[in-house]
Structure formats: C-alpha cells, structure tokens
Amino acid sequence: MPHSRPTLFPIPLIGWREDVRLPELGEGALVAKIDTGARSAALHAEDILIYGKHVGFTIELDGKRQKMKAVLLGAKRVKSSNGQSEIRAVIETRIEIGHYVFDAEITLTDRADMGVPMLLGRNTIKDRFIVHPGRSFLISRNKRKSK
Numbered sequence: 001m002p003h004s005r006p007t008l009f010p011i012p013l014i015g016w017r018e019d020v021r022l023p024e025l026g027e028g029a030l031v032a033k034i035d036t037g038a039r040s041a042a043l044h045a046e047d048i049l050i051y052g053k054h055v056g057f058t059i060e061l062d063g064k065r066q067k068m069k070a071v072l073l074g075a076k077r078v079k080s081s082n083g084q085s086e087i088r089a090v091i092e093t094r095i096e097i098g099h100y101v102f103d104a105e106i107t108l109t110d111r112a113d114m115g116v117p118m119l120l121g122r123n124t125i126k127d128r129f130i131v132h133p134g135r136s137f138l139i140s141r142n143k144r145k146s147k
C-alpha cells in the first residue's frame with residue numbers, strides 16, 4: 001500500500017531571507033539568509049578573541065558596533081562556500097524570527113563580503129521551518145495593508 005504524503009505542513013513557511021533578533025546579544029535586528037545548503041549557522045563577528053571558556057567579539061546591530069562576551073561551547077572546523085576550511089568559535093544564543101523563539105548554536109566568522117551578516121543553515125532550521133526559495137521576509141516583517 002503506498003504511503004500518502006501530507007498536503008498541509010504544520011511547520012511555518014519562511015523566506016530565503018528573514019529579519020532575525022538575537023536578544024541575548026543586543027536589541028537590534030539583522031538580516032539572515034536561510035541556506036539549506038549550509039550545515040550550521042554563522043554570525044558576522046570581528047575582533048574574535050577566545051579566552052578560557054569565553055569568547056569576546058564585536059557585532060553590528062542597528063548600525064552600532066557592540067562588544068559582546070559569550071560562553072564558548074567549543075570550536076568547529078567549517079568549510080566555507082569558497083572551499084576554504086577554518087576553525088570557528090561556537091556559541092549558543094536565543095534566536096527570534098517573527099514570533100518564533102529558539103536556542104541555536106552559531107559559529108562566529110568574518111562575513112563582511114557575504115551580503116548579509118547572518119546565515120542559518122539546515123541544522124538550525126530543521127524541524128522548525130519550511131523555506132520558500134522565491135520569497136523574503138515572510139514571517140519577520142509586518143505585512144502592508146491593502147487599500
């Protein structure tokens with residue numbers, strides 16, 4: 001007997017870009033690219049310095065550079081889209097997308113040339129969202145009212 005596939009998904013639909021808030025790191029929002037080709041999440045950070053069980057770094061939220069400190073979960077070797085491998089510091093923090101809130105592991109790296117400051121890979125969104133590859137900001141921005 002063939003298995004039937006569900007026609008309605010109980011998982012929310014998000015766009016390939018969404019506004020993301022990291023409330024434990026600061027008040028501002030930033031744009032994240034949702035990338036099912038990437039395995040993990042990455043946040044643009046500068047001045048990354050590991051000391052003991054903590055990591056210090058600088059991020060930009062709402063146009064303001066902010067120095068941060070977080071518990072270091074560990075380090076992870078990540079192969080970037082250009083094929084280069086690097087070891088990145090890993091932290092865990094709360095992520096808000098629209099009214100959805102969850103904790104996730106995030107690697108810290110220089111994403112200055114990548115267009116958006118954050119990337120959410122498939123391990124971060126797995127079992128939480130379905131991605132619409134042709135739309136942006138489906139759940140993170142207020143919809144315009146039609147006249």
